[in-house]
Amino acid sequence: MKKLSYYVCISLYYLIARHLPGSDTPYSLGSKKIRGFLCKRIFKKAGKNINIEHGVYFASGRDIEIGDNSGLGLNCRVNGPLKIGNDVMIGPDVMIFTQNHRHDRLDIPMRLQTDPKRPVVIEDDVWIGARVIILPGVTIHKGAIVGAGAVVTKDVPEYAIVGGNPARVIKYRDGREV
Template sequence: MKALLRLPAFMLYYAFARHLPGSARAYAFGAGALRRFLARFLLDGVGAGANIEHGADFGSGRGIRVGKRSGIGVNCRVGGPLDIGDDVMMAPGVVILTQNHRFDDLTVPMLDQGYVGGGAVVIEDDVWIGTNAIILPGRRLGRGSIIAAGAVVTKDVPPYAIVGGNPARLLRSRKPQ
């Protein structure tokens, strides 16, 4: 049944629901609930209380799982394979990449070389990702970590770490010393 409704849900989401107001707006009138409903047909998994925000772009949705009370933020762009744990906060403008352009053949323009998968991104539970952060392919964001606004995550982030900058580096730990 889910497979039969995938194409209509895809069309409704990208033509209509994606453009409805953000969930927190007083005039949203259930826009978030509609986006979550359609996402259940598009994503591989959507946990209870998950939030898909205004402008969120997740391509076909294949290979993407969003945990309980987690969300894809306003105007975020994500691709699969991506596993978002429970209680993950994602601010506006976050980009999560899981593939890259090929560039190994010097005789062929990079534009014509296609793509190579860079690996799944795993975001563990209780992570906060700040505005305009970029997560590169194959990264793991540890439980309880915080990714500062504008950070470019090029390496795995340990649990309870606060990282920021380009490339992102450890700023401090949330754990008491």
């Protein structure tokens, strides 16, 4: 019965709920609650008060965990394995990748040279700005801020504010020197 419930929920999400209005519109019609209800049954783990916005794509969602009071912004595209902590804000159009293609063998097309999946971890109290790209295997540590448009290629330290391509530490929220 649980398997049937998963398939019903994922079908309802991609056919209907994904296309409902964003939660910030006056005509949202409870879309935040509907998407949250479905995602609690789709994701590996989902905390309280999650916010999955309009247009979010998460493939099967089976290897995604999201903590309390966290959300995925408008039109995000994420893949698992992905672990999102508590109180995480993820802006619109963010892309999180957990797998890449190799290119070292010339006898096999690059599209067939996939690396194994590497999980992405986003710890508690993180803010990820609009249109950020996060690459496989990255951990964004507690309290970090990732500026809009950044491309995160390596781990982000606790309380760091990063930006750019590739993302670099700009400063620290706790007063440490860069």
